[in-house]
Amino acid sequence: MDLGLDEQQELLRNFARDFLEKECPETLVREMEEDEKGYSPDLWQKMAKQGWMGLIISEDYGGTGMNLCELVVLIEEFGRALVPGPFVPTVVLGGVPIMHAGSDEQKSELLPKIAAGDLIMTMALTEPSAKWTADGVHLEAKKDGGGYVLNGTKLFVQDGHVTDKMIVATRTGGSGEDGITLFIVDSNTDGIKFEVLKTIAADKQSEVTFENVRVPASSILGAEGKGWEIVEHTKQVATVAACAYLVGLSQMDFDVTLNYAKERVQFGRPIGSFQAIQHKLADAVIDVDGSRFITYKAAWSLQEGEDDADLMISMAKAWTSDASRRVVAHGQQIHGGIGFTKEYKIQLYFRRQKWMELMWGDADYHRELVADKLEV
Amino acid sequence: MDFRFTPEEDKFRQEIRDWLKKNLPKSGSGDRFSRTSDDNDANPVIYLEFAKKLASKGWVAPHWPAEYGGLGLSVIQQLIFNEEMAYASAPIGYSMIGVGWAGPTIIVYGTDEQKKEHLSRITNAETMWCQGFSEPNAGSDLAALQTRAVRDGDDYVINGQKIWTSGAHFANWMILIARTDQDAPKHKGISYFLLDMKTPGITTSPLIDMMGNHAFNEVFFDNVRVPREALLGEENRGWYMATTTLDFERSSIGGAVGGQKLLEDLKTFVAETSFNGRPIKDAPGVMGRLADCAIDVELGRILSYRVATLQARGMVPNYESSIAKLFNTDMQFHLGEAGMEIMGLYGQLEADSKWVHLHGRFQRQWMWQTGLKVGGGTTEIQKNIIAQRGLGMPRG
Numbered sequence: 028m029d030l031g032l033d034e035q036q037e038l039l040r041n042f043a044r045d046f047l048e049k050e051c052p053e054t055l056v057r058e059m060e061e062d063e064k065g066y067s068p069d070l071w072q073k074m075a076k077q078g079w080m081g082l083i084i085s086e087d088y089g090g091t092g093m094n095l096c097e098l099v100v101l102i103e104e105f106g107r108a109l110v111p112g113p114f115v116p117t118v119v120l121g122g123v124p125i126m127h128a129g130s131d132e133q134k135s136e137l138l139p140k141i142a143a144g145d146l147i148m149t150m151a152l153t154e155p156s157a158k159w160t161a162d163g164v165h166l167e168a169k170k171d172g173g174g175y176v177l178n179g180t181k182l183f184v185q186d187g188h189v190t191d192k193m194i195v196a197t198r199t200g201g202s203g204e205d206g207i208t209l210f211i212v213d214s215n216t217d218g219i220k221f222e223v224l225k226t227i228a229a230d231k232q233s234e235v236t237f238e239n240v241r242v243p244a245s246s247i248l249g250a251e252g253k254g255w256e257i258v259e260h261t262k263q264v265a266t267v268a269a270c271a272y273l274v275g276l277s278q279m280d281f282d283v284t285l286n287y288a289k290e291r292v293q294f295g296r297p298i299g300s301f302q303a304i305q306h307k308l309a310d311a312v313i314d315v316d317g318s319r320f321i322t323y324k325a326a327w328s329l330q331e332g333e334d335d336a337d338l339m340i341s342m343a344k345a346w347t348s349d350a351s352r353r354v355v356a357h358g359q360q361i362h363g364g365i366g367f368t369k370e371y372k373i374q375l376y377f378r379r380q381k382w383m384e385l386m387w388g389d390a391d392y393h394r395e396l397v398a399d400k401l402e403v
Numbered sequence: 404m405d406f407r408f409t410p411e412e413d414k415f416r417q418e419i420r421d422w423l424k425k426n427l428p429k430s431g432s433g434d435r436f437s438r439t440s441d442d443n444d445a446n447p448v449i450y451l452e453f454a455k456k457l458a459s460k461g462w463v464a465p466h467w468p469a470e471y472g473g474l475g476l477s478v479i480q481q482l483i484f485n486e487e488m489a490y491a492s493a494p495i496g497y498s499m500i501g502v503g504w505a506g507p508t509i510i511v512y513g514t515d516e517q518k519k520e521h522l523s524r525i526t527n528a529e530t531m532w533c534q535g536f537s538e539p540n541a542g543s544d545l546a547a548l549q550t551r552a553v554r555d556g557d558d559y560v561i562n563g564q565k566i567w568t569s570g571a572h573f574a575n576w577m578i579l580i581a582r583t584d585q586d587a588p589k590h591k592g593i594s595y596f597l598l599d600m601k602t603p604g605i606t607t608s609p610l611i612d613m614m615g616n617h618a619f620n621e622v623f624f625d626n627v628r629v630p631r632e633a634l635l636g637e638e639n640r641g642w643y644m645a646t647t648t649l650d651f652e653r654s655s656i657g658g659a660v661g662g663q664k665l666l667e668d669l670k671t672f673v674a675e676t677s678f679n680g681r682p683i684k685d686a687p688g689v690m691g692r693l694a695d696c697a698i699d700v701e702l703g704r705i706l707s708y709r710v711a712t713l714q715a716r717g718m719v720p721n722y723e724s725s726i727a728k729l730f731n732t733d734m735q736f737h738l739g740e741a742g743m744e745i746m747g748l749y750g751q752l753e754a755d756s757k758w759v760h761l762h763g764r765f766q767r768q769w770m771w772q773t774g775l776k777v778g779g780g781t782t783e784i785q786k787n788i789i790a791q792r793g794l795g796m797p798r799g
């Protein structure tokens with residue numbers, strides 16, 4: 028047993044940290060809040076050159092064939108640097124389901140492009156029902172000649188407006204988990220419209236409307252009516268990725284705050300010398316460390332195919348959602364007035380924490396799953 | 404002990420409620436501080452119009468003595484008045500600074516001339532005030548302030564900087580504390596000034612808060628020359644007057660009821676909304692959270708009634724106002740959080756998003772309360788007051 032990073036993971040982390048400090052400074056993060064696209068194509072290409080888009084894609088398809096634990100190490104750094112843009116949507120929401128269920132043709136067409144940074148993807152899953160479960164999927168796909176016609180609305184689609192392709196979860200019949208079909212759809216197909224939502228994190232999620240959108244049968248991912256299993260697998264990875272992002276975000280919020288507490292002087296001494304502040308920071312480091320290791324456990328369990336991987340993932344998201352919320356609340360409070368300004372960076376973490384807390388199920392949602400699995 | 408209000412008090416409450424129904428401005432977001440991105444400068448303007456109507460009823464500062472333009476309301480009536488204003492989300496702009504803190508301090512320490520000059524202009528909503536206390540290096544440790552006021556003949560010349568000055572960009576006047584004796588111990592060399600914001604040498608520069616609003620400012624003083632009459636009370640006794648102002652600030656009662664309104668909105672939302680055919684109330688944790696919110700809102704109100712009780716009995720609240728202040732800001736913060744989380748993915752939408760629920764008020768509340776946990780004395784400072792002033796514990 029060894030909970031530490033191995034040499035390769037450590038290299039990846041150190042390299043990513045240096046790279047992102049240089050290439051994704053706070054100024055870029057702020058610029059992208061206002062930017063229509065919400066990401067920098069220049070940075071995107073540079074990241075692709077590091078092989079990051081292909082990190083978990085096998086070498087046969089142009090990737091580097093690493094594993095989920097390495098992806099977690101990288102995404103933690105993304106959380107630290109608040110890297111804006113469609114990295115997780117492309118690599119996890121697009122790449123993972125294709126690796127998991129794509130035909131040979133789909134894999135060899137799409138995976139090398141993802142790995143090269145030439146294809147931006149996402150998954151259009153949630154709808155106005157705002158649910159993570161299969162019964163929330165209503166978007167209709169009707170057979171018509173050799174293809175299908177899609178009608179309906181997707182909501183909270185991450186970075187949808189800048190994608191080349193989306194994996195769209197539709198209902199071709201049945202109910203619940205049965206009858207869900209995934210399509211790989213060109214985002215510029217006639218009848219698809221994007222409207223970017225205004226969110227407190229200023230990330231880019233879209234409302235995507237489908238009006239008589241025609242897609243060929245060959246664009247089905249997996250088998251008709253059998254899409255939910257693919258979504259479930261993708262959700263597992265995406266939930267772990269959300270935890271990893273929160274770990275990096277919390278760590279950075281904590282680091283900035285700890286530093287501030289050491290430097291800010293009131294009453295003739297650093298505020299960090301007050302026990303009221305020390306105890307907050309002690310609580311926060313428990314939350315940050317706890318989040319990190321429960322996330323590693325979840326990632327490892329999923330990677331190794333452990334029986335209780337689902338339980339570990341839900342435990343990780345339930346804990347990390349709550350813990351990161353406590354960390355950033357302390358971050359605000361310890362900064363006093365300056366923390367409430369737009370100009371100072373701590374609020375950037377505060378606003379994004381709430382976003383990732385809610386993504387892929389918040390603490391209540393995952394606590395219910397944990398409770399179910401306790402088999403009481 | 405009696406938790407009921409008298410019939411007269413109930414009648415007074417009803418009168419305010421009826422009047423507000425007729426006279427509340429239609430514009431504005433319904434957010435008390437109007438802190439939504441597209442009308443963040445509108446609230447003081449909306450308030451000023453509304454305040455003209457309030458003034459015609461004597462309701463700008465109804466708790467002030469009649470001789471100064473108030474109605475001499477009892478503490479309980481004042482509580483009721485504040486509650487109804489908060490419940491109706493009536494706009495207040497930055498009026499609490501003049502009405503709640505500056506005016507009452509002038510009433511206690513001002514000369515007849517100062518009272519005459521300032522008080523009726525506040526109750527007629529002709530002037531707006533701001534509070535120039537905090538400095539970059541003097542926040543919680545307010546007495547460390549470095550802005551200087553130096554005697555020069557009959558005048559004082561002020562140099563230095565204030566920060567986080569709410570509403571300075573609208574204010575005509577400022578309550579300012581500055582150092583007049585460099586050599587005295589830090590609490591003993593401070594004086595309190597009433598400063599005309601038109602005086603040459605004052606520069607106000609905006610600070611944008613994390614909600615994207617321009618609410619507070621930096622204010623710079625470059626050889627600002629004020630007459631001796633600008634001094635409030637005695638020279639070098641300003642710290643003690645500032646403490647009075649801060650006590651007025653902390654014991655502002657009745658605001659907790661803003662939580663009541665949010666709770667009611669959230670209850671209606673939970674009762675009426677289903678996500679995907681599943682009523683929200685059946686989702687895990689929702690009813691438990693709602694119950695917790697209801698308990699906290701109730702207790703928040705009771706804690707501020709306790710402060711009012713002390714005041715009504717002619718006692719000066721001590722640590723009790725600090726408890727009410729910190730409990731109620733925490734309560735409203737948690738209420739904001741609870742609402743956002745109950746809304747699930749919708750909880751992350753901005754107020755002006757077309758899909759947003761309940762006008763995004765929970766999101767705004769959540770952010771705004773992070774500011775209130777700091778402004779007016781941070782939660783930690785309130786706890787120090789509770790422990791040291793209230794419980795007599797030794798200072799560290």
Ligand SMILES: Cc1cc2nc3c(=O)[nH]c(=O)nc-3n(C[C@H](O)[C@H](O)[C@H](O)COP(=O)(O)OP(=O)(O)OC[C@H]3O[C@@H](n4cnc5c(N)ncnc54)[C@H](O)[C@@H]3O)c2cc1C
Pocket residue numbers: 291293294298301303304360361362363364365367533534535536537539541542543544566567568569570619774775777778779780781782783784787
């Ligand atoms: C929305 C808003 C509006 C405001 N409006 C005004 C205004 O109109 N006029 C005005 O003058 N000021 C205003 N302020 C300023 C406010 O009063 C100060 O921000 C506040 O007093 C804290 O000071 P600071 O920001 O310097 O934080 P600091 O004093 O530096 O505090 C930083 C952290 O250290 C903690 N800390 C400090 N001392 C101790 C201690 N002894 N024990 C334990 N913990 C401690 C604090 O609790 C906080 O968590 C406003 C602030 C906000 C957020």
